[in-house]
Amino acid sequence: MAEKVTIATVARRARVSRQTVSNVLNAPHMVREETRERVREAISALGYRANQAARQMRTGRSRLIAVRIEPTRDGVNGSVLDRFLHGLTEAAEAAGYRVMLYTAPDPRAEIDAYDSLLGAYDLDAFVLTGTEYGDARTAWLTERDVPFVTFGRPWDNPAETAPQGRTAVPARHPWVDVNGADGVAQATRRLLDTGHRRIGFVGWPAGSGVGDDRRSGWHDTLLTAGLDPTGLDRAAPDGFAQGEAAARDLLASAEPPTAIVCASDSLALGALQAVGAPGGWPAGPGQRPEVAVTGFDDTPVAQAIGLTSVSQPLAQAAACCVDLLADVLDGSRRGGAAGHRRSDPASSGPGQVLLRPSLVVRQSG
Amino acid sequence: MAEKVTIATVARRARVSRQTVSNVLNAPHMVREETRERVREAISALGYRANQAARQMRTGRSRLIAVRIEPTRDGVNGSVLDRFLHGLTEAAEAAGYRVMLYTAPDPRAEIDAYDSLLGAYDLDAFVLTGTEYGDARTAWLTERDVPFVTFGRPWDNPAETAPQGRTAVPARHPWVDVNGADGVAQATRRLLDTGHRRIGFVGWPAGSGVGDDRRSGWHDTLLTAGLDPTGLDRAAPDGFAQGEAAARDLLASAEPPTAIVCASDSLALGALQAVGAPGGWPAGPGQRPEVAVTGFDDTPVAQAIGLTSVSQPLAQAAACCVDLLADVLDGSRRGGAAGHRRSDPASSGPGQVLLRPSLVVRQSG
Numbered sequence: 001m002a003e004k005v006t007i008a009t010v011a012r013r014a015r016v017s018r019q020t021v022s023n024v025l026n027a028p029h030m031v032r033e034e035t036r037e038r039v040r041e042a043i044s045a046l047g048y049r050a051n052q053a054a055r056q057m058r059t060g061r062s063r064l065i066a067v068r069i070e071p072t073r074d075g076v077n078g079s080v081l082d083r084f085l086h087g088l089t090e091a092a093e094a095a096g097y098r099v100m101l102y103t104a105p106d107p108r109a110e111i112d113a114y115d116s117l118l119g120a121y122d123l124d125a126f127v128l129t130g131t132e133y134g135d136a137r138t139a140w141l142t143e144r145d146v147p148f149v150t151f152g153r154p155w156d157n158p159a160e161t162a163p164q165g166r167t168a169v170p171a172r173h174p175w176v177d178v179n180g181a182d183g184v185a186q187a188t189r190r191l192l193d194t195g196h197r198r199i200g201f202v203g204w205p206a207g208s209g210v211g212d213d214r215r216s217g218w219h220d221t222l223l224t225a226g227l228d229p230t231g232l233d234r235a236a237p238d239g240f241a242q243g244e245a246a247a248r249d250l251l252a253s254a255e256p257p258t259a260i261v262c263a264s265d266s267l268a269l270g271a272l273q274a275v276g277a278p279g280g281w282p283a284g285p286g287q288r289p290e291v292a293v294t295g296f297d298d299t300p301v302a303q304a305i306g307l308t309s310v311s312q313p314l315a316q317a318a319a320c321c322v323d324l325l326a327d328v329l330d331g332s333r334r335g336g337a338a339g340h341r342r343s344d345p346a347s348s349g350p351g352q353v354l355l356r357p358s359l360v361v362r363q364s365g
Numbered sequence: 366m367a368e369k370v371t372i373a374t375v376a377r378r379a380r381v382s383r384q385t386v387s388n389v390l391n392a393p394h395m396v397r398e399e400t401r402e403r404v405r406e407a408i409s410a411l412g413y414r415a416n417q418a419a420r421q422m423r424t425g426r427s428r429l430i431a432v433r434i435e436p437t438r439d440g441v442n443g444s445v446l447d448r449f450l451h452g453l454t455e456a457a458e459a460a461g462y463r464v465m466l467y468t469a470p471d472p473r474a475e476i477d478a479y480d481s482l483l484g485a486y487d488l489d490a491f492v493l494t495g496t497e498y499g500d501a502r503t504a505w506l507t508e509r510d511v512p513f514v515t516f517g518r519p520w521d522n523p524a525e526t527a528p529q530g531r532t533a534v535p536a537r538h539p540w541v542d543v544n545g546a547d548g549v550a551q552a553t554r555r556l557l558d559t560g561h562r563r564i565g566f567v568g569w570p571a572g573s574g575v576g577d578d579r580r581s582g583w584h585d586t587l588l589t590a591g592l593d594p595t596g597l598d599r600a601a602p603d604g605f606a607q608g609e610a611a612a613r614d615l616l617a618s619a620e621p622p623t624a625i626v627c628a629s630d631s632l633a634l635g636a637l638q639a640v641g642a643p644g645g646w647p648a649g650p651g652q653r654p655e656v657a658v659t660g661f662d663d664t665p666v667a668q669a670i671g672l673t674s675v676s677q678p679l680a681q682a683a684a685c686c687v688d689l690l691a692d693v694l695d696g697s698r699r700g701g702a703a704g705h706r707r708s709d710p711a712s713s714g715p716g717q718v719l720l721r722p723s724l725v726v727r728q729s730g
Contacts, residue, residue, distance in 0.1 A: 043484060101454045101464045101466065103455050120390055120428070
C-alpha cells in the first residue's frame with residue numbers, strides 16, 4: 001500500500017466525519033450499529049491500523065481498565081470472581097473499554113502492582129475486588145488521583161453510618177456491593193419459616209468486612225425473632241474440611257442445631273458432610289438432610305448437589321462497576337448506574353450501589 | 366517535582382545501566398531479583414512514570430497479549446478455561462507480559478475482534494482457545510503475520526499425520542494441547558480393569574475436534590480389548606439434562622452398559638442422575654453407584670460429589686503457551702517450553718506441545 005491510510009481516508013470511504021471514525025475506534029457504543037458497520041467495513045477494506053500509541057498520546061486515554069485475577073483457591077468459591085470477571089469484560093467492551101489482568105498474592109503486593117502497571121501502561125482505571133477494613137489499596141489510589149471503583153464496600157467508613165465515628169480516611173470512592181447480611185438473613189428467615197428454632201452459623205473468623213457482614217445477617221435475624229444465638233456460632237477459615245470440622249463441633253454441643261447457615265458454599269459442602277449428607281443425598285421428592293444446611297454464592301457446585309444458597313447478581317454488579325467508572329472517566333451519566341440507583345431502593349447514594357442478593361431454595365434446607 | 370525524572374535518573378540512583386532499568390520495565394524476568402528490587406525502589410522513590418505510549422513508539426512492543434474470555438455457560442465446564450486464564454495471567458506476568466481480555470460469541474465475531482483490537486492496541490500476540498476443524502481464526506492471523514499460540518491443536522493438519530492428505534492450510538503455528546483421547550482411554554481402561562465389559566460413551570455430536578478426539582479414546586480402547594462398541598455410543602450437546610437423556614437412552618437398550626464414560630463433567634452429572642445417583646450418593650467406604658460413571662475436566666463439581674474424572678494440567682498448559690509465545694516474540698529459547706518438549710515424550714515437535722492428562726479416581730467409577 002503506497003498511500004498512507006489515515007482516519008480521513010476511512011471517513012471519506014465510509015461517508016462519515018472523522019469524529020465518527022474516531023468514535024467507532026474509541027467509543028463504539030456512541031455510534032449507531034449501521035454506521036459502525038460501514039466504518040468497520042471501510043477500515044477493513046483499506047487495511048487501516050489505528051496506532052493506539054500515537055492516539056493515546058493525543059487523547060491521554062488508553063481505554064484500558066485493570067482488574068486483579070485471584071489465584072485459584074479451592075475451586076468452589078473462586079468461581080464467583082470469575083463470573084464477575086466475565087460480566088466485567090462484557091460490560092466494559094460495550095462501553096468501549098478493554099480489561100487488563102494482573103495478579104497479586106496480597107494487598108501490599110497489589111499496591112506494588114498498581115505502581116508497576118501505572119509505570120508501564122497509561123491505564124484509565126482500576127476495578128478492585130475484595131475490600132477489607134482500612135483498605136490500604138483504596139487509600140493509595142485515592143492519594144494519587146487514580147480513578148477506580150471497588151466491587152465491595154469501604155468497610156471503614158460506610159456511607160450509611162458516615163463521619164461521626166472517625167476523622168481520617170474519608171472513603172468516598174465509587175463502589176458496588178452486594179448486601180451479604182441481607183442474603184444470610186433471607187436464608188435464616190426461611191429456616192425460621194419452615195419451623196427451625198435452633199439455627200447455627202458457620203462463618204469466617206471475625207475481622208473481615210464481608211465475613212462480619214454475613215454473620216450479622218444470621219445474628220440479627222435470630223435476635224429479631226426473639227431467639228438467643230449464644231453457643232450457635234462457629235468460626236473457620238474458608239474450606240471444605242474447615243466447614244466440616246466446625247459443623248461437627250456444633251452438632252456435638254449439648255443442644256445441637258437443626259439447621260446450619262454457612263457463609264460460603266465451601267463451608268456448606270463441609271457441613272453437609274458433617275450432617276451425613278456427603279455431596280448430596282438420595283434426593284427423592286421432598287427428601288431433605290436431617291439437619292438443614294445453606295450456603296452462600298450459589299456456585300455451580302451448589303446447583304449440582306441441590307444446596308440452598310444465596311445468589312449474588314454478579315453480572316449486574318459488574319455492569320454497575322463499569323457504569324460508575326464511565327461516570328468518572330467520561331464525566332457523563334449514561335443511564336446505567338444512574339438507572340440502577342434510581343430503580344433500586346437498596347442503593348445508598350451517588351456513585352455507590354448496594355445490590356440485593358436472592359435466595360435459591362433447593363433440597364438442602 | 367520540578368526536574369523531570371527519566372530512565373537515566375532512575376539508573377543513576379539504582380547504580381545500574383539505563384538498559385537494566387529498561388529491562389526491569391520491559392522484561393523483568395531478564396533481571397536478577399536483587400537488582401530488580403533496587404531499580405523498583407529507585408522508581409518508587411523518584412516517582413518515575415514510564416510512559417508506555419512513548420516507549421511503545423520506540424520499541425514497537427506493547428508487551429500485551431490478548432485472550433478471549435468465554436461467556437459463562439452452565440458453570441460446570443466453564444471453569445476449565447477460567448483456570449487456564451489464571452495460569453496464563455500468572456505465567457505471562459512472570460515473563461513480563463500482561464493479559465488483555467476480549468469477548469466474542471462465535472469465530473466470525475472473534476476475527477472481527479482481532480481486527481478491532483489490532484486497530485486499537487499494538488498487541489504483541491493472541492492466545493486462542495477452543496480450536497476447531499478448518500479454524501478460520503488461525504488462518505486469518507497467519508495471513509496477517511500476527512503472532513499467536515493456540516491452546517488446542519489445529520484439527521485440520523495435525524503434525525502427526527502431516528502433509529500427504531491435504532495441500533492447503535499448512536497449520537504450522539505454535540500450539541499446546543492436552544491429549545483428550547488418552548484421558549478417555551485411561552478412564553475406559555480403568556473400567557475394564559475393574560471388570561466392566563459393556564462400557565457406554567456419552568459425548569458431543571461428531572464434528573468437533575475435541576469431541577471426536579475424546580470419543581476415539583473410548584472407541585479404540587474397546588477395540589483393543591477385543592470388545593464391540595456398537596450400540597454403546599450416544600451423542601448429545603453439552604449439558605446436564607442432555608447427559609441425563611443420553612444416559613437414560615443407553616440404559617433403556619436391550620443390553621444396557623454397566624459403566625458410562627462421558628466427554629465432560631456436565632454430561633457425567635446428568636448420567637449420574639440417570640443411573641440413580643443424583644448429585645452423589647451415600648458414599649460410605651467402598652460404596653459406588655450401580656452403574657459406574659466417569660467425567661472429563663475434573664471440575665470443582667466433580668471434586669465435591671466424588672465423580673471420577675480426567676484432569677487437564679491447565680497451569681502447565683498455560684505456562685507452555687507463554688513459553689511458546691516468548692520463543693516467537695523474543696526469538697530466544699528460555700527453558701520453559703523447550704524444557705517441556707525435551708522432558709515430555711508426548712510432545713510432537715518444535716513449538717507444539719501435547720500434554721498428558723491424568724485420571725482422578727473417586728467413588729463414581
